[in-house]
Amino acid sequence: AQSVAQPEDQVNVAEGNPLTVKCTYSVSGNPYLFWYVQYPNRGLQFLLKYITGDNLVKGSYGFEAEFNKSQTSFHLKKPSALVSDSALYFCAVRRTNQAGTALIFGKGTTLSVSS
Amino acid sequence: DAGVTQSPTHLIKTRGQQVTLRCSPKSGHDTVSWYQQALGQGPQFIFQYYEEEERQRGNFPDRFSGHQFPNYSSELNVNALLLGDSALYLCASRLGPPNPNTEAFFGQGTRLTVV
Numbered sequence: 001a002q003s004v005a006q007p008e009d010q011v012n013v014a015e016g017n018p019l020t021v022k023c024t025y026s027v028s029g030n031p032y033l034f035w036y037v038q039y040p041n042r043g044l045q046f047l048l049k050y051i052t053g054d055n056l057v058k059g060s061y062g063f064e065a066e067f068n069k070s071q072t073s074f075h076l077k078k079p080s081a082l083v084s085d086s087a088l089y090f091c092a093v094r095r096t097n098q099a100g101t102a103l104i105f106g107k108g109t110t111l112s113v114s115s
Numbered sequence: 116d117a118g119v120t121q122s123p124t125h126l127i128k129t130r131g132q133q134v135t136l137r138c139s140p141k142s143g144h145d146t147v148s149w150y151q152q153a154l155g156q157g158p159q160f161i162f163q164y165y166e167e168e169e170r171q172r173g174n175f176p177d178r179f180s181g182h183q184f185p186n187y188s189s190e191l192n193v194n195a196l197l198l199g200d201s202a203l204y205l206c207a208s209r210l211g212p213p214n215p216n217t218e219a220f221f222g223q224g225t226r227l228t229v230v
Contacts, residue, residue, distance in 0.1 A: 004157075032216055043119070043205055043221040044158070051216040090157055102148065102171055103207075103219060105157035 002027040004093050006106035013081045014114050021076040021109045023091030032094040033074040034103065035065055037087045044090065050074060061085070081113045117142065119222035121206050127228045128196050136191040136225045140208030146170075147189040148219065149181060150205040158205055164189055165211070193227075201229045 003026045013019045025031055032051055036044040048059025055067045065076045074091060088110050092103040120139045128134050140147050146165045150158035160173035164183035178194045187208075193200055203226050207219040 034218060036221070041223075041226075043121075043223040044207075046218045046220065049216070049218055092157075101146075102160040102163060102173065103150075103158070104160070105150075107155075107157045 002093055002104050004091050004104055004106040006089075006091055006109045008109050009107075010110045010112060012112045012114065015083050016080050019078050019081045019085070019111065019113070021089050021091075021111060023074045023076065023106060024072050025074060025091070025093045026072065027093050033065075033067065034092040034094070035059065035063070035074075035076050036090045036092060036105075038090065038108075039087050047076070047089075081111075083113050083115050086111055086113045119144075119206055119208050119220050121204075121222035121225050123225060124223065125226045125228075127230060129230055130196055130198060132196050133192065133194045134196060134227060136193075136204050136206075136227070138189045138191070138206030138208075138222060140187050140189070140206075141220045144208035144210050144220070145187050146209050146211055147183060147187065148207045148209075149189070149191045150207065151175070152203040152205055152224070154202070161191070196229045198229050201227060203227075 005024045034049045035047040038044050048057050050057045050067045058064045063078050088108050090108050091106045122137045148163040149161040152158045161175050162172045163170050167183045180192045183189045203224040205224045206222045209217050209219045
């Protein structure tokens with residue numbers, strides 16, 4: 001069965017410091033991986049995706065993610081955090097067959113950036 | 116270009132009642148999925164509609180049903196509401212299930228409270 005794990009419930013970082021939000025996945029076959037962000041009382045906003053190719057994926061708002069097949073990880077990173085980055089972050093995986101296009105989400109990681 | 120729109124934004128229902136939630140997909144999108152997000156959890160896939168048919172279903176009881184209209188909009192119906200159905204219901208749209216590498220765009224959700 002496919003699954004996503006986000007091992008940290010909360011990540012705290014000071015403004016200007018680099019941030020990492022961790023994600024590991026389990027899926028048969030090649031994965032399609034996504035990161036979404038959710039602000040309070042809002043839906044999910046797409047940040048970036050990995051489909052194939054370069055292991056380092058660049059996305060919106062200065063975020064990037066590194067795909068590591070051997071470690072089955074897809075960690076979200078940003079070189080310099082902003083207070084406005086504080087939100088709930090979800091990693092998701094989609095199985096790459098035509099019948100399986102549903103997204104499987106992790107439980108989410110709350111990012112708190114202090115000024 | 117309007118994104119994914121959902122109505123209503125908030126709803127309070129009594130146990131045993133029935134509820135209908137509505138979703139209009141992003142312009143140009145033909146596939147609609149519904150997710151349930153309980154408090155403190157990641158979104159859970161309910162089902163997906165494409166070409167007015169349910170194409171994929173998650174682990175939800177038959178009390179949860181849906182419909183897709185010719186204009187690609189969709190409804191989620193929940194019968195015999197339980198307290199445990201209280202959650203944020205998210206609608207997501209994307210372009211066609213045969214192309215699994217396209218990202219899903221989410222609406223802001225409908226907050227359902229069952230009392």
